[in-house]
Amino acid sequence: EDQVTQSPEALRLQEGESSSLNCSYTVSGLRGLFWYRQDPGKGPEFLFTLYSAGEEKEKERLKATLTKKESFLHITAPKPEDSATYLCAVQESGGSNYKLTFGKGTLLTVNP
């Protein structure tokens, strides 16, 4: 069965203090790995899709990278508005490739 594990569960940073969030996954074949941001009381907001090991994508202060076993979401010089829960999800290649399997998320708090 697919498994997605995110760490840490919670991370508290000072404004400007860079760090990384980890997502490790176990699938028989990866179709895509997805990063979402979720604010309290809202739905997941799409950030990135990564398809193959070595791929990187950037958006403002966020950069996502992918290896064959894990993905990192690097946050450079975060601001308080980056505070949110960051969700990682995978889609497996094959017959049920539409299903997103999510990790439990990392709750990021950035203090001013």
Added chain:
Amino acid sequence: NAGVMQNPRHLVRRRGQEARLRCSPMKGHSHVYWYRQLPEEGLKFMVYLQKENIIDESGMPKERFSAEFPKEGPSILRIQQVVRGDSAAYFCASSPAGASYEQYFGPGTRLTVT
């Protein structure tokens, strides 16, 4: 440019009542997915629908839960005879045909069973 719309945003039901959750996909999207987020858990896939077809309902409990996506109107997730364990946030996502890697989520319906 409306996104995925869900209503109601909050729903309170007593044990044994029925809950109906609605989802209107983004314009141009014909595929709908329902996910459930239990407290302290990640989002879990429930069902995948196309217009007038249930493609995969493997994540949905066998009893009391049903889903539909009619030719006209929103997708409906129906929970009959709700129990306290059904309390959760229910999210709908939509995608264009043939692009399930582009799932955009709605704001969710938070169901509370008292």
